[in-house]
Amino acid sequence: xxxxxxxxxxxxxxxxxxxxxxxxxxxxVLEVLDGSLSPLSAGDIHRTLARSSSVNRVTVYRxxxxxxxxxxxxxxxxxxxxxxxxxxxxxxxPPHPHFYCTRCGQMDxxxxxxxxxxxxxxxRTFPGRIDKIEIRIDGICKNCLRKMKLET
Amino acid sequence: xxxxxxxxxxxxxxxxxxxxxxxxxxxxVLEVLDGSLSPLSAGDIHRTLARSSSVNRVTVYRxxxxxxxxxxxxxxxxxxxxxxxxxxxxxxxPPHPHFYCTRCGQMDxxxxxxxxxxxxxxxRTFPGRIDKIEIRIDGICKNCLRKMKLET
DNA sequence: CCTTGAATGCAATATAGTTGCATATCGTAG
DNA sequence: CTACGATATGCAACTATATTGCATTCAAGG
Numbered sequence: 001x002x003x004x005x006x007x008x009x010x011x012x013x014x015x016x017x018x019x020x021x022x023x024x025x026x027x028x029v030l031e032v033l034d035g036s037l038s039p040l041s042a043g044d045i046h047r048t049l050a051r052s053s054s055v056n057r058v059t060v061y062r063x064x065x066x067x068x069x070x071x072x073x074x075x076x077x078x079x080x081x082x083x084x085x086x087x088x089x090x091x092x093x094p095p096h097p098h099f100y101c102t103r104c105g106q107m108d109x110x111x112x113x114x115x116x117x118x119x120x121x122x123x124r125t126f127p128g129r130i131d132k133i134e135i136r137i138d139g140i141c142k143n144c145l146r147k148m149k150l151e152t
Numbered sequence: 153x154x155x156x157x158x159x160x161x162x163x164x165x166x167x168x169x170x171x172x173x174x175x176x177x178x179x180x181v182l183e184v185l186d187g188s189l190s191p192l193s194a195g196d197i198h199r200t201l202a203r204s205s206s207v208n209r210v211t212v213y214r215x216x217x218x219x220x221x222x223x224x225x226x227x228x229x230x231x232x233x234x235x236x237x238x239x240x241x242x243x244x245x246p247p248h249p250h251f252y253c254t255r256c257g258q259m260d261x262x263x264x265x266x267x268x269x270x271x272x273x274x275x276r277t278f279p280g281r282i283d284k285i286e287i288r289i290d291g292i293c294k295n296c297l298r299k300m301k302l303e304t
Numbered sequence: 305c306c307t308t309g310a311a312t313g314c315a316a317t318a319t320a321g322t323t324g325c326a327t328a329t330c331g332t333a334g
Numbered sequence: 335c336t337a338c339g340a341t342a343t344g345c346a347a348c349t350a351t352a353t354t355g356c357a358t359t360c361a362a363g364g
Contacts, residue, residue: 131254213321
């Protein structure tokens with residue numbers, strides 16, 4: 001059984017289990033995402049990492065791509081131009097909808113229960129292969145709403 | 153009452169009602185989208201239009217932006233890098249999920265009933281402003297599945 | 305340690321979308 | 335029908351995001 005402090009802590013093991021080399025950059029990317037309450041863009045991650053030590057942004061893209069491929073991360077489309085990345089859903093961390101603020105560009109995780117949905121019919125009848133179901137709510141977050149009022 | 157042949161035929165009136173000038177390019181964009189079974193990217197639309205007569209791609213972007221702003225079109229994020237555009241939902245054409253094939257890049261509309269969902273709780277309790285709810289299923293479409301088998 | 309394949313860095317390139325400004329077209333007043 | 339002002343379009347340059355090719359460095363197993 002896993003530790004109950006945080007569902008994803010042993011990132012090295014996570015990488016090893018996936019047959020991936022354990023490198024500082026990969027661990028750092030995972031730590032940044034684990035420390036974030038919400039999915040981040042490649043740019044966000046690169047900027048964060050660059051504060052402690054230099055990493056090439058291409059490396060960040062490649063790490064993200066690789067980790068998504070191996071199911072360690074998931075890639076979400078925001079309502080904007082950049083993808084956002086978060087730790088992949090698993091049993092401790094079930095799939096859930098996201099909120100994207102079109103004013104500040106921040107993405108937030110919503111509770112899985114906030115938008116109950118039944119996928120059985122779809123999964124049974126869909127004639128193709130279903131890999132992922134993404135639900136995104138776009139709008140203005142509480143913070144931005146407040147700022148907008150102050151500006152008036 | 154509207155004609156019952158197609159929910160959106162009088163595009164000129166649609167534009168006029170929105171206070172927008174009726175131009176050939178705008179009508180052509182709307183016709184292309186009306187004629188398509190699925191949402192198209194700006195590139196798709198530009199290529200289609202270019203077959204009959206030349207339009208600048210910037211013009212296509214600007215038309216799409218404007219029509220989205222006025223609620224005539226809606227902009228969807230695909231699982232890829234390009235946004236897709238379709239006629240906006242209305243009473244004849246309710247909101248519905250979309251399917252994105254990660255192999256061929258085609259987007260398809262699904263029936264609103266295929267993924268029943270209750271948004272009342274979310275709408276009542278969400279602390280920000282909700283403008284749009286987008287549901288996208290990613291996977292491989294029937295056609296591509298077939299092709300993949302043949303290639304094996 | 306060494307070796308080897310994978311990871312990283314760097315530069316160039318690709319793709320999608322945006323901006324500034326000059327010209328053409330739409331819609332309306334006359 | 336014509337002319338005029340507002341808006342749409344074209345064109346070129348630019349931005350943001352992501353990807354590729356190739357040389358160098360590093361991780362993992364002997």
